[in-house]
Amino acid sequence: MKLAKYSLIGFFLLLISISVSAQSKQKPVDPKATTMKFNTLMQLINYYYVEDVDQPKLTEEAIVAVLKELDPHSVYISKDEVEKTNEPLVGNFDGVGIQFQIYKDTILVISPVPGGPSDKLGILAGDKIIKINREDAFGKKLTTQFVLDHLRGPRGTKVDVAIYRKGHKELIDYTITRDKIPLNSIDASYMLTDNIGYIKLSRFAATSTDEFVDAANALKKQGMKNLIFDLRGNSGGYLNIAFDLADQFLPAGKLVVYTKGVRSPKQDFIATSSGTFETGKLVVLIDEGSASASEIVSGAVQDWDRGLIIGRRSFGKGLVQRPYMLPDSSMVRITTARYYTPSGRCIQKSYADGEEAYGDDLYKRLKHGEMYHADSIKFPDSLRYFTQNKRVVYGGGGIMPDYFIPMDTAFASKYYTDVFRKSLLNEFTVQYIETRRKDLLKTYPDIQAFKKGFTNDQKLLDEFVAFAESKDLPRNDKDLEASGLQIKTVLKALIARNLFNMNAYFQMISATDDELKQAIEVIKNDSLFQKLSQGK
Secondary structure (H helix, E strand, O other): OOOOOHHHHHHHHHHHHHHHHOOOOOOOOOHHHOHHHHHHHHHHHHHHOOOOOOHHHHHHHHHHHHHHOOOOOOEEEOHHHHHHHHHHHHOEEEEOOEEEEEEOOEEEEEEEOOOOHHHHHOOOOOOEEEEEOOEEOOOOOOOHHHHHHHHOOOOOOEEEEEEEOOOOOOOEEEEEEOEEEEOOOEEEEEEOOOOEEEEEEOOEOOOHHHHHHHHHHHHHHOOOOEEEEEOOOOOOEOHHHHHHHHHOOOOOOOEEEEEEEOOEEEEEEEOOOOOOOOOOOEEEEEOOOOOOHHHHHHHHHHHOOOOEEEEOOOOOOOEEEEEEEOOOOOEEEEEEEEEEOOOOOOOOOOOOOOHHHHHOHHHHHHHHOOOOOHHHOOOOHHHEEEOOOOOEEEOOOOOOOOEEOOOOOOOOOHHHHHHHHOOHHHHHHHHHHHOOHHHHHHHOOOHHHHHHHOOOHHHHHHHHHHHHHHOOOOOOHHHHHHHHHHHHHHHHHHHHHHHOOHHHHHHHHHHHOHHHHHHHHHHHOHHHHHHHHHOO
16 A cells, blocks of 8 residues: 555645744744654554555544644535535536426426526526436436536536427437536525615625625616615625625725734725715624624624614624645635624634534524523623724624514424425425416516516415325424415415526515514614614
8 A cells, every 4th residue: 555645744744834934933843743743653554554544534534633623614625625615605617507406307407597508509497408418317316416517517618418398399409518607696686665675695705796786786776775785694705705895885994804813913904985885774684694704794884883783693703714725636724813893803602612512502592592582692791892883792702683683483383394304395386387387477577577466375385285295294284374374485486486586586585584574674764773873
């Protein structure tokens, strides 16, 4: 067996070089107690261990174990996973440009990406891809990874597909030339009222600032004076993009965020004059899933009293990671600094009790009652800070909202949980549209017509319940009384998504979004908005 020590040596040499370049003030580390010691161990295992050992695998496990000793967000990413991990933040990939779903062991096109290679060739929502490069693309072997492996590829390369389209006796052959496909980070952008706009951001990707500016300018043309910026469930992304987006709301000269660490000198991020929404009422929606970059934006908006933060306490990730490539093209993301809001808050929650306790934090919050009662959490006075208007805010574990909204469990039931667990809502809507798509689009040519005209709610629910029964989920009238409205809303939203786009989905789902409704009411109530902004 070959001695696989070089990637390990490279790893430790990389750490040493990083330490030197950062001009660490720590005492020099004796290599006999670190790199040489570890390398000797690996040689001993290689020469004397009773069985052959997969040393690359052992090296990876050692790296993972080392990083676990640092903090919960310093991580190792294998060579195979690097590209996949970066893709959602880079903002694009090379492929054929379709949104798809595996339905009854076939690839169902939910929608072609507008302007993408499939769209340009005339591939339609509802088409089923039966063959890829003359290979059968259906049956038990079909997985999401199979689809990605066969349809994605370098820009300019070609892929042959054979498509079944309802109403056509023969398969339709297409040769698709792969191209750069955008990954949008804005899920939805539309007007809620005559003057209140809504933008939902799913992650802070390389393209997010441009997407936001385009969306905000389009909404302004539709009459937007006030904005609800939805960061619920947004786990973060690039620090510079968080700064850019906070800059859209703050005037020039305002501190957005600063970072510092033992080996990272303090760095201030100051707002410029390029903001697209520096006036008008602003609400930022957050919840326990809003983390990192979401907390940078929320903290800056809150500290400068630029707008109101509505929802529940955010996740509490205030650590900055930087990526470093290892010799075999794998990667480590190492925490290099903490970030601080303009008032000086570090909102990183404690990880002193270890990774398991850190991972259980949200469950503990739920059990403690924090998701339902704003006064269930107490911060010590040592973590007290003040906004520009002298409102009290706290560090040490996420952004506390200015206006608390408890978690909504009104529609929760076992039946509701089961239909999601079994993916029945998705399966039903795909089947529902399959035989009705042409008629639905003729009756409802756009989302506005659909919102106004698609009103057969009870008939739709009854049809779904019968479908669920055919899938071994018995009818439960008590649970349907509690969850029926939400199920109907989700069904309509999924139909709208499959007919139009993701933006349509969120427009429909907002009908039962209590947090969004309350945010709208706060904006409409001038006295309440001012009272909350002044901390009175």
